[in-house]
Amino acid sequence: QVQLVESGGGSVQAGGSLRLSCEVSGAIVRTIPMGWYRQAPGAQREMVALITTNGITTYATSVKGRFTISRDNPKNTVYLEMNSLKPEDTAVYYCNAVQYGLTSWGKGIQVTVSS
Numbered sequence: 438q439v440q441l442v443e444s445g446g447g448s449v450q451a452g453g454s455l456r457l458s459c460e461v462s463g464a465i466v467r468t469i470p471m472g473w474y475r476q477a478p479g480a481q482r483e484m485v486a487l488i489t490t491n492g493i494t495t496y497a498t499s500v501k502g503r504f505t506i507s508r509d510n511p512k513n514t515v516y517l518e519m520n521s522l523k524p525e526d527t528a529v530y531y532c533n534a535v536q537y538g539l540t541s542w543g544k545g546i547q548v549t550v551s552s
Contacts, residue, residue, distance in 0.1 A: 439463040439541040441532045446546035449522055453550070457517040459532030459543060469536045471515045473506060475528035475548075482531070486517060500526075522550045 445457040457473065472487035486506035487495040494506050505518040515532065527550050532543040 439465060439469075439534055439536055439539075441534060441541055441543035443530065443532050443543045443546040446530065446548045448549040448551065451523055451550055451552050453522050454518070454520045455522065455548060457519065457530055457532075457546065457548075459515045459517075461513040461515070461534060465513070465536065468508075468510055469534050471508065471532065471534045473515075473517045474531045474533060475526075476531070476545075477528040480528075485530070488515065519548070522548075524550050524552045526550050 439461065440463040442460050443457060445455060447455060449455055468490045470489050473485040474482050475485050476482040483497065485497050485500055486504055488506045488508055496504060503521045506515065508515045526548060528548060529545040530548050531545045534541050
């Protein structure tokens with residue numbers, strides 16, 4: 438079983454920055470694709486950023502140019518650097534990973550951006 442633990446969330450004023458981390462543990466035999474999703478109250482969960490085993494990244498249009506996803510394979514950790522944060526970025530952020538066609542999710546971490 439793959440386990441994901443997010444950290445680095447919190448509250449910040451508009452224009453500020455936060456860095457989220459997702460540490461992976463469990464039954465992992467190799468580097469696996471990972472991503473960050475978010476869900477605002479009353480809204481559906483949406484993709485924020487993805488990163489493949491080869492380091493290829495994909496971003497939601499709403500965050501492109503402001504957020505950066507990266508990974509440190511020796512540490513089994515994926516990061517989401519969030520800059521120029523906006524109130525609409527407020528949501529619970531979830532880390533996910535896919536292995537053998539199965540998706541694992543972290544418990545989520547709150548990010549609140551005030552104006």
